[in-house]
Amino acid sequence: MTVNRPRGTRDFLPEDTARRKYVENIMRNITCNWGYSEIITPTFEYLDLFTLKSGEGIERELYNFMDKGGRAMTLRPELTAPVMRLYVNELQSFPKPLNLFYFENCFRYERPQKSRFREFWQFGVELIGSEKPDADAEVIALAYALLKAVGVSCYMKIGNLAVIRTLLRGLQPEIVSKVMRLIDKKEYVGLEVLIEEIGVEDQLKFNLFKLIKLEGRYITPQVKEIVGNIPELVAFEKTLKLLDTYGVDYFLDFGIARGLDYYTGMVFEVYADGLGAQKQICGGGSYQLIQLFGGGDVPSTGFGIGFDRIMEICTLVNPAPKKVVLISKPETHLEAIKLATELRKYLPVRIDLMERNFKTQLSFANTINADYVIIVGENELGVGKLTLKDMISGEQELLTLGEIIEKFS
């Protein structure tokens, strides 16, 4: 009876892992260069942290459990809430703005499908303390830079919830939620039905449909005609101007609702092709969560990137390190270990661990696609040298250890 991997989890083989680490580090380096610092939060948290943020409803898609002390816990389903909790616990008195990022695994108890797993990795950024257009613009521009750097073809949609909230301010909160959900899903027929049911004014209905059907990049003048010259829109225009300066490509879409109530103003989403139904690779916006966790009235902006989805469509190839195998004979094996130890200061070296004969060691080197073989035999040691064999060309030369090190450095 073999034990299998739990549902919705994956094993990453050496090749997969190398590629993931490569892409991951590219994203890390870029984000560090934008002045963001990486943080790590616990893999599990109190269940409350997430029900507080997203409502009791999400409990059914959480990996939650009671610990031995009878506390309700859960594996984290996302990282925005943990980062906000960390901020409230530890960082409230630090200088603003705080530029943080994370790269961690998350867990959701859902049916797996294409690009959706029960354990998945999220890369994300949270900029805490500024609600200025510059903050929004930098976060979007960083997301854009990351996606460009890892070579995925995608498009970005930016919206602003303040606009649509202004339009809907006369309606009851539950109605607003319903409307937003339908808008987010672009279910215009359903939306029309709902609007008929609740009987809103014709003017509002007209404006609403006009707003959500606006498309393109320079549509803010038309938006102004609909909702007026509200301060949020003025700030948003400023953000967009900054984005043009950053050189970010985007579409505007005031129909983005992001499903969640705590987003306050700017929201954005990035979609890619080739992922089936799960084609959103990034989502973010500005939000107010800190008060919810007992902190002050501090604004923040952030995004999350679905790293597994990036890996599925990203075209980057990690550079493979040269593979070197050291071949020895029983008489020279101890000397080979000493040489390997020295060479391992410079590059990856494998030695025989199977007591194989000369020929089989060479054959093994070939099987694993080694680039070079270094022969540590009596003949070589007799003259104080080693044979370096190029496994691709088949050529070999007699060199000193120093010469070999020089060749590889």
Added chain:
RNA sequence: GUUGAUGUAGUUCAGUCGGUUAGAACGUCGGAUUGUGGUUCCGAAAGUCGUGGGUUCGAGCCCCAUCUUCCACCCCA
């Protein structure tokens, strides 16, 4: 939670109408005597046919359940 497909060595797949001991290729390991790989040849290991029931004299094959994987819904990354 809902729907549809799926499952046979490590991998990709055969397996006749339900009939004896489930096969192949690739891969892995070993061998073809001396310190030179790839090609070739020989050999070996490797499977409770996803699992559990049922039908049958007899099930890899038929039926039921369950699990996995994959696609989609829901939700979201």
